[in-house]
Amino acid sequence: MIKVLLVDDHPLVLEGLRGLMESEPGIEVVGTTTDGTRVADLARLHRPDVVVLDLELGATNGYDVLTRLRAEKVPARVLVLTAYGDGESLRAALEHHADGIALKTDSPARTIDAIRAVNAGVLVFPQAARRWMRKPAEHAVAGPSALSDREREVWGHLASGLSNAAIARKLGVSPSTVKFHTQNLFQKLGVGNRTAAAVEYEKQIPAAARGRRRD
Amino acid sequence: MSPASPSSSSRSRPAVASGRTRHASVAARGLLAAAERDLQQIILDIHDGPVQDIFGALSQIQMLRHRGEVQSSDALVLDRVAASLERALGEIRNFIGAFRPPEFERRPVGAILEQLVVQHESLTGATVDFTMTTPLPDQVPLSLKISLYRILQEALANATRHAGVTHFEVSARANRRHIVVQVRDRGKGFDVAKVLKKEIDVGVAGGHFGLRGMRDRVAIMNGKLSITSGRAGTIVTIRLPIS
Numbered sequence: 312m313i314k315v316l317l318v319d320d321h322p323l324v325l326e327g328l329r330g331l332m333e334s335e336p337g338i339e340v341v342g343t344t345t346d347g348t349r350v351a352d353l354a355r356l357h358r359p360d361v362v363v364l365d366l367e368l369g370a371t372n373g374y375d376v377l378t379r380l381r382a383e384k385v386p387a388r389v390l391v392l393t394a395y396g397d398g399e400s401l402r403a404a405l406e407h408h409a410d411g412i413a414l415k416t417d418s419p420a421r422t423i424d425a426i427r428a429v430n431a432g433v434l435v436f437p438q439a440a441r442r443w444m445r446k447p448a449e450h451a452v453a454g455p456s457a458l459s460d461r462e463r464e465v466w467g468h469l470a471s472g473l474s475n476a477a478i479a480r481k482l483g484v485s486p487s488t489v490k491f492h493t494q495n496l497f498q499k500l501g502v503g504n505r506t507a508a509a510v511e512y513e514k515q516i517p518a519a520a521r522g523r524r525r526d
Numbered sequence: 527m528s529p530a531s532p533s534s535s536s537r538s539r540p541a542v543a544s545g546r547t548r549h550a551s552v553a554a555r556g557l558l559a560a561a562e563r564d565l566q567q568i569i570l571d572i573h574d575g576p577v578q579d580i581f582g583a584l585s586q587i588q589m590l591r592h593r594g595e596v597q598s599s600d601a602l603v604l605d606r607v608a609a610s611l612e613r614a615l616g617e618i619r620n621f622i623g624a625f626r627p628p629e630f631e632r633r634p635v636g637a638i639l640e641q642l643v644v645q646h647e648s649l650t651g652a653t654v655d656f657t658m659t660t661p662l663p664d665q666v667p668l669s670l671k672i673s674l675y676r677i678l679q680e681a682l683a684n685a686t687r688h689a690g691v692t693h694f695e696v697s698a699r700a701n702r703r704h705i706v707v708q709v710r711d712r713g714k715g716f717d718v719a720k721v722l723k724k725e726i727d728v729g730v731a732g733g734h735f736g737l738r739g740m741r742d743r744v745a746i747m748n749g750k751l752s753i754t755s756g757r758a759g760t761i762v763t764i765r766l767p768i769s
Contacts, residue, residue, distance in 0.1 A: 321578040321582065323578060323579060323582030323583070324578050324581055324582045324585070326582065326586075327581070327582040327583065327584070327585025327586045327589070328582075328585050330585065330586055330589040331585045331586070331588050331589040331592070333589075334589045334592035334593050335592065367573070367574070394572075394573045394577040394578075394581075394618075394619075394622060395573070395622060395623075395626060396619060396622075396623050396648065396649075397622065397623050397624075397626045397628070397641075397645050398628060398640075398641030398642055398643075398644045398645035398648070399626070399627075399628040399629055399633075399641055400626075401641075401644060401645075401648070402637075402641055402644070414619065415577050415578070415581040415615075416577060416581075416615045416616065416618050416619030416622065417615065417619070418584060418588070418608075418612050418615075419581060419584050419585040419588055420588055437647075437648040438647075438648075439644045439645075439647035439648040440644055440648065442644065443644075
């Protein structure tokens with residue numbers, strides 16, 4: 312059963328989609344709201360598989376809601392539901408890490424298809440927008456040149472085998488600050504753990520530069 | 527230019543830069559941004575009104591059909607109603623898709639052109655190869671972005687509508703003074719002089735304001751438009767000064 316949270320500030324759309332989904336096998340509407348500020352809380356409460364998110368939510372912008380869901384690591388797929396299928400909208404949806412886009416100017420049956428597809432892990436965007444799909448990943452792996460001085464310092468200590476607590480003592484900051492730096496570091500280097508970050512350090516930083524940095 | 531010639535072309539010249547025309551041109555550029563704002567508002571109204579209502583109504587019709595509780599005679603009526611509503615949405619989709627302005631102020635000019643290319647592919651099913659042969663400048667006047675966007679849009683739309691073109695090559699480049707965008711297709715081509723003459727005769731009401739609209743927008747920007755068309759296809763070159 313696919314659990315869906317519906318977010319739309321237009322009552323007729325909410326009512327219509329809810330009715331349609333309830334008549335669909337394998338889809339359950341676990342919540343609806345017209346209020347963008349409540350989406351993150353409702354998502355934590357109802358644990359939907361898919362959030363269907365309108366972009367125009369009165370005072371709130373749907374992209375702000377999406378940014379918050381991603382920042383708070385709410386584990387739901389997000390299908391943007393909008394009337395706008397122009398190039399700007401497609402690009403913005405990808406930039407905000409939506410899992411797909413469904414159009415209110417298409418049949419609602421296509422929204423249902425898109426819900427099933429994003430739930431299965433498929434990114435639902437028109438073929439034409441695929442040229443942008445690789446780009447967010449490229450941006451995410453920004454490489455060593457994107458590191459701040461502090462992150463670079465943490466990287467050096469981490470590569471020499473120090474724990475977060477030891478690095479924190481050395482730099483005179485809290486362990487949670489070091490953890491914050493290491494997470495950013497991993498993201499910018501495109502690695503998943505400390506070992507991979509240390510290997511990357513050996514590869515990317517010449518031995519001579521390492522010596523100077525430690526002095 | 528003879529209508530029977532295999533290749534025809536047209537080139538618009540920059541306006542004479544007298545004090546009065548300069549003033550008129552500055553005023554016209556200001557109006558470009560105002561027109562885009564009006565368009566944005568119209569599209570927002572269509573979005574907030576008819577789109578929501580039609581989409582909501584269609585959802586309910588589809589729900590009734592899914593439940594299977596509708597008598598067969600009524601089901602046919604409902605299907606016809608649903609089909610009309612879907613057609614209405616389709617028309618709105620094409621209108622919004624084509625006319626909704628991108629974020630001109632936030633996006634650099636290269637991104638705006640690329641978005642237009644994706645949009646054209648997405649709306650028409652055509653393929654457009656887009657290349658920037660040099661980097662385009664980050665800082666350009668708003669009126670230049672709007673003009674390039676709308677002129678390229680018209681060039682793509684015209685070729686798709688009238689010549690059935692399904693494949694385009696679009697290139698963009700810049701030097702210190704100009705941005706140049708070129709659109710090339712291998713469609714059936716057309717007689718540029720004849721079409722331009724016809725457009726002047728019928729005016730906007732005749733529905734063929736494409737080339738004329740492009741030429742007028744280029745003139746406002748003191749740029750150059752060159753269109754060469756023949757049996758091997760059409761090349762449209764738009765050259766606009768940066769400042």
